[in-house]
Amino acid sequence: MHYQVKNNGDYTEKIGELVSMLDITRDGTLKDLEGLSVEDLDYLTDESANSIGMLLAHMAAIEFVHQLITFENRDFSEEEWKVWGAAIDMGEKGRSEIKGFPLSYYLQKLKEVREYTLSQLKMKTDEWLYTEGLWPNGVKVNHYYFWYHVMEDELGHRGQIRLIKKQLRSKSEI
Structure with a gap:
């Protein structure tokens, strides 16, 4: 792991x-997942929690x-x-459908999605990042924001994962 934001040369400046x-x-997220069992991945802190x-x-x-949204201009x-x-929704539907999978299942999904993202970003320009659109409520948004949100969302949920892991450790000490 490194602690430098820098372009590796495969992309335009801002996209890199x-x-x-x-x-x-992602590196930080993957580090936090090491050694988790199916039971750990499915653990719910309460009946309305996300695992x-x-x-x-x-x-x-x-x-x-x-x-x-950004590569195909659709939902x-x-x-x-x-x-x-x-x-996407998580909640009750997520609790009933997203369980029983090993860590490798989730890692593969994350990897496949990211590989496609990177392949598409190689074909984009920095100007593309600033392409604007409108939310249904009329608020302006650009591609840069969408990709910032991917990172922001992962960081927020990584914090939740860390809290769940602390609760798992406390539970196993009882």
């Missing part, structure tokens, strides 16, 4: 810096939908919603 930040964020597995599925789903299709909806 964004990729560096996405990579640093670590749900949070990981959500991270992959958020990145996937941001690919659709989920009906078929894609069937695949990713529980991970």
